[in-house]
Amino acid sequence: MTTFLLQWLNPPWLAYALAALVHCGLLLALVVGSVAVCNWAERKIAGRVQDRLGPARVGGRFGWLQSPADGLKLLCKEDLIPADADSLLFRFAPYISLGASFAAFVAIPLSNDWVAQRLDAAAFFVLAVAGLEVFGVILGGYASGSKWSLFGAMREAAQVVSYEVPLGLCVLVPVMVAGTMNLVKIGNMQEGWFTNWLIFHDPFTFITFWVYLTCAVASVNRAPFDLAEAESELVAGFLTEYSGFRWSAFFMAEYGSMLAVSFLAAILFFGGWNGPVPIARWFGLMQENGPLAGYLGNLLGLANMLAKGSLGIVVMMWIRWTLPRLRIDQVLTTCLKYCIPLAAATFVGAMAWTFVARGGLNAGNDDATTRPGVATGGVQGEVAMTKSQ
């Protein structure tokens, strides 16, 4: 795309800036569009779980205009800032959350090599950035100047700090089995039939996925772990004083990080852009058969990723509307007494398994340690942008 723009725009930096903006806009559209769909799906699923219809009137048969209507309502709401609030921080907090949740998508590949930024430590980066979202929540809760908000923020801080440990251990298991933290490589390693997916690699990765699911639900603050906004005890927790657009920024951040952890789970455990059946290979839609075939194969991969990501979100919604909320002590007990020991045990088990059952997925990857690791002075972002300079 950059080369195409370079033919038409005279100062080259304008072409680069435009290309960067378009890519950024595409990613943003993915996140915001998924938020709109998720909002509608959440209402529908909640309705079905509770044996009612959910939205059925706005915009026709399935209530498909519900999300735009909600968005319009939120934008028209009065924008309140409490008198006790630290107004600068109060206004600033939602954007920290939103920015952190959006930044995770920089390193998540959406199809084979379709990634905004190729990072060698991509899995680690996604995990790190997803952990930053909590800072906006803490800040918002503190700056609101309200007891309920402060309690919500404290709970959130305690919960997230403790859940990052088992979540990191769970991500470490597939990373260790694959031998790399590069998400593109991890995805490509699982090509072929669904038996190649890392969740079916050995019994330990299978258990790890369920621990990951628990910890991911907890780390994005979804029920049954939504203690930070427990409406039966804390009014709405850290969200109590928020309204209008700032509230919807928190809302978008929550759905954005749900999508991010679902994508991460899809890549780490469920083959990423490789479908359960190697259709792309049967039809020759591979990179080596020319750019068009590669492009079509990547489109198929994108569809796969989106399907897996949405499935993850639907499972989270299903959990939310089925299970009752835990108490704060039960939340911490779940983490410290069950998730961390389980994750540590599966970590050791998977390590032993890769030692005993050598070969398999790991066979072709032994060169990982002998690769010349040279830290040259380029920035990765520069690689894509200035290749033709």
Place this chain on the structure above:
Amino acid sequence: MSLFTQPIGLTHYLVVGAILFAAGVVCMVTKRNAIGVLMGIELVLNGANLNFVAFANPALRADPGRAVAWMDGHMIALFVIVLAAAEAAVALAIVLSFYHNHASVDVDEADELKG
């Protein structure tokens, strides 16, 4: 405009590191809140870390032949980050303990050991 067109060198990194370091020192000296002092320490450590990482990169200087061991800089930066986390945990525990006993986090009140 020349800043935008010429490549970045080691000096640029060192200047940023120096500013962070100095800001951290001023923060440590002037804040009376114990947690503010802690934040100053974090800034100082970050300024130092930036220097380690910049020196580890041979492509940032005109004579790259002399610097080949990129790993040392990265490794020391990693150790500094981990030790900073440990230091913050202990410092916060001390601050909380002090707060339990004195209902304050003002470092000027911690003068009981003064002769």
Place this chain on the structure above:
Amino acid sequence: MNPINWHSCFFLLAAAVACAAALGVVASKNVVRMAVFLLHALGAVAGLFFLAGADFVGAMQLMIYVGGTLVLIAFGVMLTARRPFLSMDTKLAQWIAGTLVGGCLLAVLLRSALSVDDWAGPVSAAPRAQAEDLATAAPLGMGMLGVRVDRLDEPEAARREGMSGYLLPFEIISVHLLVVLIGAAYLARSTRPGEARLRENVEDKINAG
């Protein structure tokens, strides 16, 4: 006109954010605002790490510093703030003395940073790095296990020996972390012998002030 160097642009952006946020930490009186400025400074430093080709260190910075240490600090602020927005004033004389010390230090550091010509920058534009070249995670991991994969082709045996990895520091740090964990938990526990008497003192103090 030379083509714009994007590396330099992103560097200047991150550097400006880092320096401005660091000055913000110094200038602000409110502890929570200081924490927000510190968040930006640390995040921008992580960006500078990425720009220097240290992407594992950058991710580590985001993970441990910003996601762990800073949340811990914010937690501490919330636990120790009696009034909603805590601020403590510093005397003007202390400000002047502190700024003087910091200014002298900055002058020394800048003087030494600008003194070596070699450091001003590469002669030509920085070599373009491929994503594969920036794979620093696996060599760092091997280095912590005691194998220097970047030194395997070192011709001198003595230098190969001297560069034999970081296994011992890694072990020391692990034990250190364990000690810190236990020590911090012991220091911060809430009930202790003689605590009740102290708590009464504290309550009197709060009621008085």
